[in-house]
Amino acid sequence: MSLIRPEAARELSRWSEALIGALVCAIGLYWALFTGGGILHWIGYFIAVLGAFLCATGMRRARFSHDQGGPGIVQINERQISYFAPEGGGILSVDGLWRVTVEVRAPDGIQWVFVGEDGTLHIPIDAAGTDTIFDMLSALPGADFDTAIRAMTATEPHSYVIWRKPSQRSTIATLH
Structure with a gap:
């Protein structure tokens, strides 16, 4: 028995790349804004940009995908x-x-x-x-x-x- 309905699981799977990108971006922003300087501060900016790119690509891919029950x-x-x-x-x-x-x-x-x-x-x-x-x-x-x-x-x-x-x-x- 699953805790998540099948429809919700399909939607989460479809949007997973965008959600992961948003999480990576949030971690990068946290490091950039709240670590107080140093190398982790600058790595945080890089990680935030990378996460934003992943999120944007994931959103485009999720909007692009379609149900796959057709022939062939x-x-x-x-x-x-x-x-x-x-x-x-x-x-x-x-x-x-x-x-x-x-x-x-x-x-x-x-x-x-x-x-x-x-x-x-x-x-x-x-x-x-x-x-x-x-x-x-x-x-x-x-x-x-x-x-x-x-x-x-x-x-x-x-x-x-x-x-x-x-x-x-x-x-x-x-x-x-």
């Missing part, structure tokens, strides 16, 4: 995105990506769409292992995490561009 499994290994599902799936190279979008579609739900030189890969956001996409996006220069987080909570059908290869930006025609 995602693996990112050696700069390669693999999605295995009962129907569909595929493998794309991260280096060969042209565009990453989140598409909100009424009947299909929300899904990641990776477009690259090897084809297109559609991944439901609730597939197992989609939390690793956050780490993969960190390697792409200019990835828009705020748009990704906003797309994950959207209800209206829309396509959100999270990242586009810099050389591809100039080839897309605009209507304005």
Whole structure:
């Protein structure tokens, strides 16, 4: 018998990185402000900044994560995105990506769409292992995490561009 409800345990687990970062930041601030000088005082400032960074990253990752009960499994290994599902799936190279979008579609739900030189890969956001996409996006220069987080909570059908290869930006025609 657990003392914590399963829903609460899932939420605590989801926000654990942010909570640990806040605790590290608090310890660093305590050392910086209340130790009375010396080397521990200066280490405290460094620890506080490190904790603030961990907290901010943890908050972004927690807002980015989603329940994982959907079809298929995602693996990112050696700069390669693999999605295995009962129907569909595929493998794309991260280096060969042209565009990453989140598409909100009424009947299909929300899904990641990776477009690259090897084809297109559609991944439901609730597939197992989609939390690793956050780490993969960190390697792409200019990835828009705020748009990704906003797309994950959207209800209206829309396509959100999270990242586009810099050389591809100039080839897309605009209507304005």
